[in-house]
Amino acid sequence: MSHDLELIQVGKTYDDGTVAVAGFDLAVSRGEFIAFLGPSGCGKTTTLRMIAGFEAISSGTIRIRGRVVNDLPPERRPTSTIFQSYALFPHMTVRRNIGYGLEVKGLAKADREAKVDRILAALGLEDIAERRPDRLSGGQRQRIALARGLVVEPDILLLDEPLGALDANLRRAIQNELRLLQRTLGITFVFVTHAQSEALSLSDRIVVMNQGRVEQISPPRELYTRPSTAFVAQFIGRNMIFEGTVVEARDGTASIRTPLGVLSGLVNGAVGEGGSAKVVVPSEAITLRAGVPSSPHAGNAVPARVVHSQVVGHVRRIAVDLDGARRLALEAHVDKYPDDAFAVGSHLTLGWSPGDATVIAA
């Protein structure tokens, strides 16, 4: 398989001793859309800047299309970077802003113009080609930045929170355009974001980072349904997490004894009988039943008490108290349950199918 980008044990320690990135491994296929997702300060931007060549790496190897680029300056790497600030030249027209990278590369005027015209048309910017960026909207400026990154025909486009400055509606519209464009061009995109929904809707795979390390690399759906670490389970989606001791692990399924009963799910990673483990249950997978669990030993049956209940349109929003210490927000479709099922103070049993929950080592 041909890899466009490979990071092998890449690390970055800044001069002041801050370890920003450590032991980062990643292999990206040609045409993939990869998102780096994680809390502020986890090392996303540093990693992107190391790929672009703006930041020297402290350890490891970066390869682009098989060639080690560790010591190449940014302009000699087959990458383009788009920053959140767009960094457009205010005194140049849109056309010149877009063509500037080709000018620097020494391309003849006729070739330059042809390429710029093509990208102006692809991004619907022809009508504003002769204007200056300071007289344009945020969305238009964002498209110009994108055009400028793409016109040099990079192997890899690196995007650092490029939609961060846009309002929510525009952001959604441009997300769709970006995905479409990426598919059409077949260029590899590496996208930094701390917006979970953006990463989940745009990318082929997401790299979840935490404190300079990779927690998990998976397609969005898998990250959602099969988290492999406690950090990912807490960071992505809305999960309930229960901790306990493994009483049985067989054929990919494990049962965990917890203070709330014996709970089970599919195993992700190595989990051994007698060891500590966590059961991760997505809130979407939870079913509700009126009354307390039928037996204290019933599997996947967690007792809960309703503490808040409110109908909002077709949905009833409820909050339940699990064990005196934990409160959980859930939603139930009003048509699915009788009106009095969720009166404040009533007892409920939360359940789920073992196939919808994940067991990970604690």
Ligand SMILES: Nc1ncnc2c1ncn2[C@@H]1O[C@H](COP(=O)(O)OP(=O)(O)OP(=O)(O)O)[C@@H](O)[C@H]1O
């Ligand atoms: N030039 C620098 N010198 C020293 N430490 C730095 C420097 N740049 C970043 N750091 C530190 O490195 C760590 C990673 O920073 P980085 O900007 O890569 O994180 P990030 O995940 O992109 O965060 P954000 O989402 O807030 O942009 C942080 O602890 C940050 O404070």
